[in-house]
Amino acid sequence: MKYLLLTIMVALPLLVVAQDDYYQQRPSTPVEKQTYSILLKDGTRLRGELIRQDSAEAIIRTENVGTITVKSDQIVRLEKVGAQAEGETFPNLFPQTMRVLPTAYSAEAGKLYFRNYLLSLSQFEYGITDNWSVGTTFYTFLPTFLFSLNTKISFPVGQRVRLGVHAQYAGIRIPSLYLGSDFAGIGYVQGMVTTGDRQNNATYGLGWSVSRGSFSRSAVGSFGIVRKVSPKLSFISENLLVFGGGINGVAATVSGGVRFDRRRHAFDLAVYLPTFFGPRIETTVILLPFASYHLRISK
Structure with missing residues (x-):
């Protein structure tokens, strides 16, 4: 059992590094066209179409200011609007x-x-x-x-x-x-x-x-x-x-x-x-x- 635990504790950090590389290098994928309400850390609320999102940034097409890019760690809440709201997303x-x-x-x-x-x-x-x-x-x-x-x-x-x-x-x-x-x-x-x-x-x-x-x-x-x-x-x-x-x-x-x-x-x-x-x-x-x-x- 102790060898199993040691193996887990040694292997897990290596897996973490590999996963982190995966998340960083993975190309961003298009998001299905839907309207979202997006709340940022500074209190700004955006409403628009989420064009693309990955672990680094999100590209949003809004009605008022056009297409903008926001860092993902600045997004507090991301919710679908209207009839599509059933699939809303809650960040950690x-x-x-x-x-x-x-x-x-x-x-x-x-x-x-x-x-x-x-x-x-x-x-x-x-x-x-x-x-x-x-x-x-x-x-x-x-x-x-x-x-x-x-x-x-x-x-x-x-x-x-x-x-x-x-x-x-x-x-x-x-x-x-x-x-x-x-x-x-x-x-x-x-x-x-x-x-x-x-x-x-x-x-x-x-x-x-x-x-x-x-x-x-x-x-x-x-x-x-x-x-x-x-x-x-x-x-x-x-x-x-x-x-x-x-x-x-x-x-x-x-x-x-x-x-x-x-x-x-x-x-x-x-x-x-x-x-x-x-x-x-x-x-x-x-x-x-x-x-x-x-x-x-x-x-």
Whole structure:
């Protein structure tokens, strides 16, 4: 089993690179002539015929301003108009995370987001600019028991490549027999590289925990993919690998699932496969179901 997991973790990044090349080099295909209502990130709303669209740009023929070209990552919503509206398309509105792990995209400037994981953890995130966001995560039923504060800075270094740094501080109250409760805190810093666009991308990350001013000897590697597989559905796989001098072995988590994209919110269903293997350690594998909800509060 451990060899199978290692094979998956080695092969998946290679497949991601191959898929990314495919998405980048694939020639754009004509779109059936239909009328669309198109909302852009800056609030502009266009109405017209979608001539052609690929992962980089969309060509739109409008009645008022003629034919224009718009970058695909500037499109927030794309809907068919009139009798053809039954087949409307909903983009992934939450590219700043895969499912739980961050990407090098940030929340949109001036937008407030809410997420909930398995009912137990809730999260708010706000985009200060298109490259800087802040957020907080807390235990839904007792926020003072477990909470975290985080911030992320990201920026483009090419048409399809972004870099980001994510920093987080988490605190937890630990029950104590004599003192009532003790408070413990820990930090986490992660660097990320994301390739692709907001709908189809791959993210690689490397991070370390920070405690009492020192970085841990163990590192956390992450990689994941997001693929828009249908007008209302995205496939997401996020994966972790913990390694280094701090542990006697390797811990890994592989996951796969789908996101049901809707107009202003989305639902995630996934399965996680965590395991730990190393010298003189019996490898165990379990399957953990997962569900989450994402909402963009701001219009």
